[in-house]
Amino acid sequence: MPLLESRLPSPPPLLRNGHAETLFAGLLRRPPKLDLERERLELPDGDFLDLDWSRSGSRRLALLTHGLEGHSRRPYVLGMAQALRDAGFDVLARNLRGCSGELNRLPTAYHSGETGDLDQVLHHALARGGYESVVLVGFSIGGNQTLRYLGEDPDRVPGAVAASVCISVPCDLPSSERELARRSNRIYVLNFLKTLREKLREKNRRFPGLVDPERLEAVHDLHTFDDLFTAPRHGFRDAAHYYVAASSRPVLGAIRVPTLVLNARNDPFLPLECFPEAEARANPMLFLETPVLGGHVGFVPPRPGPYRSETRAQEFLARVLGLPPAMRG
Template sequence: MPLVSTSGYQPPMYLFNGHIQTIVPSLWRSVPDVRYQRERVETEDGDFLDLDWSRLSTDEPADTLGIVSHGLEGSAGRPYVRGMVRALNRAGFDALAWNYRSCSGEMNRLLRSYHLGDTDDLDFVVRHALSKLRYRRIFLTGFSAGGNVTLKYLGENPERVPREVKRAAVFSVPTDLKSSSNHISRLENRLYLNNFMKTLREKIRQKAEIMPDKVDVSKLDDLRYFPEFDDQYTAPMHGFKSAEEYYEHASSGRYLSNIRIPTLLVNAENDPFLPPACFPRDVASHSQYVFLETPHEGGHVGFGEGTPDGEYYSERRAIEFLTAEVPA
């Protein structure tokens, strides 16, 4: 019954509610002591992915690789990704932070971009890393949208997950996309929604400049909420009939019971992005592999602690879980 009954997270006094715990790390955290080496890899469908490596040595690969998947409209450069990369390196692991299509600073080539259920690219990254450096172990970590992709990847077809993938730790995950897309549309969350919509609209405009015959932007500025945007763009651009179908198939919650490696899911109860449907307590209580931790505090992709070493609870907790009784 992997319901984690207690959590070790205690926010500092200045992070006194879920909104502050979400906003402060996003705006003011800096993780300068991470140096990436970028690799561009060509995908089988004629596109590309930009991978940012942080290896302990360029001569020999480490025994273990940690792969980090970022959140919606994020990138490998976001502080929460860099913080996890640094934690993985400090634990003695190589790290790979991959950028989704259109998220590395350059628009991707195809009409499709990325979506919250796109596990094929994660599988591609895992297999590329194994073929390039032949790691004995791979750990997966992810935040928010990246956590949803990670959980779906592990559960939708466990047989295709390489045996080298041993454990996973994900944070602030909207496991039910329909309810979370409605939840973030509430008045108190409008700041977050507007920021996401601003960058999503800009990417659609960039896409329309590249392929004007395929992307219609005439109603783009009228779209205010995720369901509207996803119905108009995300769903049809990625093979779904509607936002409803997209949410149904892309939500990781429906696949959690199929996961077959130890997996930690940490969702804070005061996360402003997550409604009750994103706390899969029933699944975790009946699973041998899905460990659900629900601290009272933490916000969304927050978990700051104000410690001298600059690490966050999410990073310490991930390393603790990933290295606990890891099979050889």
């Protein structure tokens, strides 16, 4: 019954609120300075992915996936990258299509349930680096993609994948979208829509007629944006179909590698449906930890240092991989 009792320390007193911790981590965190080497991976469909590497010659690799409208150099990605480098891993942080600072080439983009690109990056990394083991780490929708990848077709997951850590995961997308639509979450939705609209305006210039410009300017929430673009351009009937089909919760029972889902109870993006307790009880490989405090990709530490999600990832991976506590490479 892998429902884990959380022993994470609390954030500073002023941040013991889901919104405060989310906003502090997203806007005020100073990222660690980490040297990264960028690689462009050309894809069979004519598009590309930009990858950021941090290598020390380890035989273990951590593959990181950011969240909605994030990128590989966001503070939460760099913080985890530094923590796992310190723990003896090489690190590869991938950018979803169109998220590296350059718009992708095709009329499509990325979506919350897309797993083919993760599979291609993983096989590329294994072929290039000759790694003995790989761990997958995903944040928010990057966590949803990671969980879907592990559960939708476990036979295609390479044997080198040894474990996974997924943080602040909206594993039930229909309910998470409804939660985001609340007035209290308007600031986050507006932030997402700002960059989503900008990218789609540019795509419309490259591909005239891709979407109706007037409808695009009238978009006021994520459901409307997904109805206009994400769903029809990625093979879904509409936004409602997309949210159901792309959710990872229905496939959690099939995951075969030790996987930690770390979702805070005060995450403003996550309703009760995003805490898969029944699935964790039924699958000995799925570990669910639900601390009271943490916000969305927050987990601010009580004092300067690694964030609580980063130290928790280190601890979990050390235990399931049978590594010493210091996890030296």
